[in-house]
Amino acid sequence: MTSWIVVSDLDGTLLDHASYDFEPAREALDVLVERQIPLVLATSKTQAEVALLRRQLGVPGASIVENGGSIVIDSAVRDPVSGASTSAGDGVESIQLGPEYAHIVQRLAQLRREFSLDFAGFSDMSDEDVAKETGLDLPAARRARDRMSSEPIVWRDSEEALERFVRALDAQGFELTRGGRFFHVLGRVSKASALRVLLEAAISKRPPSEPQECQQILALGDSPNDCELLEMADVAVVVPNPAARSPLQPREGWRLASAPGPTGWNEAVLDVVGGSQ
Ligand SMILES: [Mg+2]
CATH class of the missing domain: 3.30.980.20 (Putative mannosyl-3-phosphoglycerate phosphatase; domain 2)
Structure with missing residues (x-):
């Protein structure tokens, strides 16, 4: 059985570089909710910024904040990647990976x-x-x-x-x-090193009796600091950012979204996970 995890940068990727808008990605976000595909955010933003955005996006999942310095997960999670919860409650727990x-x-x-x-x-x-x-x-x-x-x-x-x-x-x-x-x-942390910690934590929390799923990672980013994250993915998508000082160049085997920001994000996510299951 194969299931997807979507890992995404925010600024210039899911969010428009100038307006911070994500509404053009609404169709793909709804598909993630419908298919219970977690959305792991990997961003330079803070926990406070991401908490508000998470509520607006409406898709569950853990968040890698401050470029991998910390991870934020629901306090009652069974699976830190998906955010699937066994009990009610909306508390969050943050795990500090870098220096204070x-x-x-x-x-x-x-x-x-x-x-x-x-x-x-x-x-x-x-x-x-x-x-x-x-x-x-x-x-x-x-x-x-x-x-x-x-x-x-x-x-x-x-x-x-x-x-x-x-x-x-x-x-x-x-x-x-x-x-x-x-x-x-x-500190010596990155979005990619935080994702590795998160994936290991998710595996260790899964009951051994549960059927082993083959999880595929779809990662999207627009900057050089997303590069290592995209290297970890099964499907890597570069979202073009014409406003970036040093744009991320797609490597062999990577996809290039057809448009910048949430418009390109929407199309790329639908293209990869939006087809028939
Ligand atoms: Mg970015």
Whole structure:
């Protein structure tokens, strides 16, 4: 028996890069609900941002937040991937995989002083500053600043200084990833490493008596930081993002969605899982 798991990036993939709209993907989202196919979100967004979005999307599943720094699952889940629950309750549990936010912010302040670097992190900004940088409204900016395990930064220094910064971060066990709008500083974690943790947790929670299902992964993304995730998938789809500074190039065997954002997402998901079962 084969069942699908859909793993998807949000910004520029399921959500429109500029408007954050996902309504053009509604038909595919409804098919996922109808066929009980879980949707695992893998994003640089925070738990607070994803919790609201999850309710609007209406498809159950776990969430990989802050680029793999943490995983969020329902507290009463039987299966952390699908979100299938054995008891009532809407509590959520988060699993921290990377270093604590306070630790990251403290190290960044040290590096800025030590190397005289010019950058601003979300912890240096107000809700108003973040709203201005992102185009989000104030409550949404507040949710974006409610962080657990990664720090988005706006780089204001030279390319040479950036190289020095990356080397210094690496020496201290941190990584810098480039998202659609910001750089993100986080521990040695990724969307892909978090997905591996999630899949192992799901398998370990499954009763041995249950028939073994062959789970196939459909992964969708638009940025280089989705690349490793797409490499883990049985079917990988690159959603084109004309606004991205460094777009993700499809590799051999990968599909390219026919349109950017939720329109391309909708068509690709329907094409893969929407056919006859
Ligand atoms: Mg993206």
